[in-house]
Amino acid sequence: MAQRFRIFYQRIADHKQIRCLSEAPGDIPPVxxxxxxxxxxxxxxxxxxxxxxxxxKRIWVEVLAQQDWVVCxxxxxxxxxxxxxxAKLFQHGTTLTPKPTDGEPxxxxxxxxxxxxxxxxxxxxxxxxxxxxGACFSFRLPHYQxxxxxxxxx
Numbered sequence: 001m002a003q004r005f006r007i008f009y010q011r012i013a014d015h016k017q018i019r020c021l022s023e024a025p026g027d028i029p030p031v032x033x034x035x036x037x038x039x040x041x042x043x044x045x046x047x048x049x050x051x052x053x054x055x056x057k058r059i060w061v062e063v064l065a066q067q068d069w070v071v072c073x074x075x076x077x078x079x080x081x082x083x084x085x086x087a088k089l090f091q092h093g094t095t096l097t098p099k100p101t102d103g104e105p106x107x108x109x110x111x112x113x114x115x116x117x118x119x120x121x122x123x124x125x126x127x128x129x130x131x132x133x134g135a136c137f138s139f140r141l142p143h144y145q146x147x148x149x150x151x152x153x154x
Contacts, residue, residue, distance in 0.1 A: 001035070002042060002061045002072055009046040009059075016055045016102060020046075023062040031070045031141040037117040038141070041125070044110040045074040045137045051104045052078040052135075068143050075136040081129040089127055090115040114139075 003022055010020040031038075049059040057077040064071050078098065081089070085096040092112040100106055118125045118139045129135035 001039065002063050005039075005042045005046050006061050009050055013050050013053075013059065016050065016053065018050060018053050018055065019058045021058060021060045023060060025064065028063055028065055028070055030144040032144040033121045033123070033141045034117075037121055041114040041117055041139060042072070042074075044114045045139075048110065048137070049074050049076040049078065049135075051100045051102075051106065052076065052098050054078070054101050065143075066140070068145075069140040070143060071138055071140045073136055073138040075134060077134045080131040080133050081127065081135055082131050086127055086129060090125070111137075 003024065006020045006022045013020050046059070046061075053059060053076050059077075060073070060075045062071075062073045062075070064073075078101075080098075082097060085098070088094045088096065090111050092109055094108045094112070095106075096108075115125050118141075121141065123139055123141040125137070125139040127135055127137050
């Protein structure tokens with residue numbers, strides 16, 4: 001799914017000469033999730049990465065397995081976020097210091113909705129960022145594991 005979003009957003013990023021790159025090994029286990037919720041989260045993370053990146057920068061998406069989780073990261077070369085902005089990231093209606101680089105709109109609800117969606121499917125979302133060095137938004141979802149009991153057993 002992440003690869004499809006990278007391809008889709010590359011067409012949008014072309015307007016700003018931004019390159020969308022991916023890193024994903026072929027052995028990623030399936031996850032237990034709602035595909036629509038996960039797609040909405042990926043859409044928000046890619047949209048923000050393009051929106052806040054200056055022309056000529058790069059965006060990466062990476063998917064990897066870690067213990068009982070699959071982690072997806074969307075990393076950019078945008079302005080980065082201060083500690084103060086990071087503390088407010090996932091709150092509804094929050095306006096942060098960085099501004100879109102091409103006049104794109106921002107209502108301040110996308111990341112709050114992304115957090116709600118990821119938590120509802122048993123995952124977690126977070127951000128790592130340094131001002132001037134871009135941001136990396138990550139979320140993780142649990143591996144799909146079949147029930148120990150067979151169908152119809154208690």
